[in-house]
Amino acid sequence: MTEGTAPLLEVEHLSKRFGGLVAVKDIGFKIRAGEILGLIGPNGSGKSTVMKLLMGIERPNSGRISLAGVDIAGWPTHRIARQGIGIVFQHSRPLRRQTVLENIKLALLPDSLLRLVADPSVNDKAQAIATRVGLGAVMHRRPTTLPFADLRRLELAKALARDPQVVLVDEPFAGLTQAEVANFSELIDGFRQEGRAVLLVDHNVKGVAALVDRVLAMYLGEHIAEGSAEDVMQDPTVRRVYMGGKIESHARPEVELRSGEPLLDVRGVGVLYGKAQALDAVSIHVHEGEFVSVVGLNGAGKTTLFNAISGIVPHSGEIKWGGSDLRGRSVAEIARGGIVHCPESRELFGYMTVRENLDLGGHHLPAATRATQLAWLFELFPILEARQGQHARTLSGGEQQMLAIARALMLQPRLLILDEPTLGLAPVILEQLSKALHRLRETTPITVLLGEQNVTFALPHADRVYVLENSRIVWEGDPGRFAREMGTGYL
């Protein structure tokens, strides 16, 4: 099947800018027929943009993408698809009123306005593909009645319909159970057997390690490492990006926290996104005054957990706050009740000034309290005082993150939830942020629930650590033990 060693897909010097932001910078790689390449990077690393560039959904600013010798960079999506690249999207939106088989047939139709009636062979082909991806038994049902894994299969089936030479798969295993992951791995392995070139795009090496021949890691738009999954996992740059540098911990032994009723008690909480299990029977608790870190790779379910706690997504199970159930309370009520969520996306008011952002955070406080709170925060984050009159969107990433935290603190939270504060920040900024958190912990009795991928950032402050993996809590303990027990297996 494999014809020689000439690469099927060859990418050279690919770059893409969005306004001032360089999303992809001089990326190059090759995939041969019958080879699987993993493209990994944390959120915001540019890996998804690379995928969009390959598929023509975005146009590259420069660079070459050659498919079996033809340069397809900048072509419209439908021509690229016809030239031989198929894509499996992460979120599927099948036609709801048609059956699974009709959905697959759609992908087999010619791009013609004159062929009103599909070729009779289309039906057989569609059935063959359905059977091949494991949809044989349900092909006459409507997609809305299918479980999540089958919807993903349908996406695979559609991508296969044109018999592409290159298949791009976005987060191949997101939302799948262990058994389903094994099943999908086999299917994707099948692509390799057939001599297709496969690009798997995922957050981390671990998810795709068993399947890939090689891995390319990206960070902030740039190529940082390439090689076998093993090599990339051991690569110092990759480890620094994902985990930070050397792991330190400063649990506070003097704080006796483990007794009494927890402030926040999350029991057996599950969350479904449509049909995908985004969180599965998760139980955690946080005591008054504790600093608890939930670490886990992107996509593990940290954000979902926090969204469930702050009432943004509906959940099953029980979340108790100071002894009473949070179910049925609005996001705003929960926030006013003392759980203040500082989300991964920061959610600043970009067209308002720093000061206005902070004032909105302190809106519900009496004027005098607001003033003292503001003074205290300017002490904690002096840069914000200097930037008071500037629009939030003009701040640097690190400043934006500080503003987001400061704005959350303006609410005088009893529990501060910090989701992925290090996202997309340069190492120098991380240090500043880390110092600020340290000061915060030392000077106030604040209770914090921190979600992080970057272990080095998360551990020094933590009194207790949870590890979240594939929607479940897989480890709990104090940070000192983490380095010994989880340090190597984390990535």
Add this chain to the structure above:
Amino acid sequence: MTKLLHSRRLWIAAVVVLVGLSAPWWLSAYFLGVLTTAYYFGVFAMSWDLLFGFAGMVNFGPTFLIGLGAYGAAILNAEAGMPIPVCLVFGTFISLIGGVLLALPAMRLRGAYFGLITLVAVLLMQYAIVIFAHVTGGEIGMTVPSVLSIDATTNYLYALIFMVICGIVLYGLSRSAIGLILEATGQDDIEAAALGFNVAKHRLAAFCISAALSGLAGGMLVFYLGAASIDTVIDLSIGVQIIIASVLGGRRTILGAVIGAIVLLLADELLRPLGQLNTFVVSAFALAVILFFPDGLLGHLLHAGERQ
């Protein structure tokens, strides 16, 4: 199961058409007239549904396309004395050109912006008609020398047959390969493109088909009424009625649009004793359908069938 439902739908449609054909024997000439207009509106509404329901394009100005066909045919008839079929072909052609012009922004603009452009197109056309009053008759409208027929039954049958043919064409199209592709582009244009479909080409095609049929129906309506005027084929309120008919009947069903148009125009007629308030009641009814049965009349029935 789908096959069964399919054939049952076909069967029901056949019965409905037969009942329609027998109407001249048991319905007064007056109501035949109401239904005749309703059938032309049915075609307008079906064409609109092809654009909105399948290709996902919100056209607030269906009367731009209808008006082009109507006035194109009427002017050729009045000025050059051409026979009706030639005029109809000409009107359809003009409307097709208008459709392509209107479709160009649809390739770039989304949602409300595109909707606004279609709205502006109607307003501009209205002013153009007033400005060129020596040809178009301005606000009063123009009469055409030729009419389809002066017999109510003949006119009724023309309209019915025309609507049935358009219904078959549009419904068939919606169920064909193109309909499937259009629906996919309407739902997610990036995914449709990634499956290898030229989204722009299919949208343009949908626009052309919608424009041609709207224009043709507009021309037919003119030769039925014997006149073309802003109030009958162009006014924004006509466009609103078409949208209401289509949403009322159930978007993405094509045939629902016909039901919506007939219900709407009959209700308008039956509620005439209410005087001014009849539009109020009809609009309130349509609003209630939108709020409580967002799938529309036919859509609701079909979904109820699917759930069983």
Add this chain to the structure above:
Amino acid sequence: MIGLQILIDGFAISSLYALGAIGFTLIFGVSGVLNLAHGGIMLIAALIGWYVAYTFNVSPYIGGAVGIVAGLISAYATYYIVVRPIQRSRTIPAEEHEIFILTATLLWGIMIQVGMDFLFTDNPVTMRPLLPGVISVLGVRTPKNEMMIGVLCWVVIGLMWLLINRTRAGKTLLAASDNPRALGLLGFEISRVYLLAWTIYGLLAGVAGVLLASFLGISSAGAGELTASAFSIVVLGGLGSVTGSLVGAYIVGYLETITAYLIAPTLRPIPALLLLVVVVYVRPQGLLGRR
């Protein structure tokens, strides 16, 4: 002289347009709703104001005040009866909310228009001037009422600016149009913010309706045109941008006035519509729109 005439007339009409459009853009900015019953709400305020002043023979100020209250009530009705049920609907898919709100408010606008016809009149009505008499500005005879209305519009716009930029409640409105998700996380009930937006909208539309009735007169048949002009102005200036709406209103107002004076009154709206088409093609986000 004609230049000055255009300047004065254009100012009054543009200010009125601005008043009408600001509320429209505010609602869009805060909650993403394009309210096609906009003209209907102005109509209610104008007709009820006129009716009260005319029937009970009271001053146009009292009539106007009643009209503004009526505009406010009808804005609430629009929100609670038409918009909110769709926003909260589970059967309507989220990506179709926009078209449903457009269609539903369109129907609602027609209901208002026909209802007003039935209850009051379908003839054009004109309120008694708020300020009778004529003054001469550099030789151009201008009704005092026209000057007064231009000034009143700016007083209201100014108050509105103060409310939004200088009060804490106003700041939440700005914040909602910037990032509604964040408001919830900061403990604001978003439904309250919406209610505030609709309150301000109702007042603005009410004032605009009453002043329009006093300046040019209003008829139920013109409700759709009022909506269309607000929609055009707002898109021209940039959806959701209040400053953009002001700029858009003056461009449209002056273009119309210039056309009416220098070319022909019948062609009045055409250049503005053509400009709109060009802007939407070339710069879909509008003159001052973000994104």
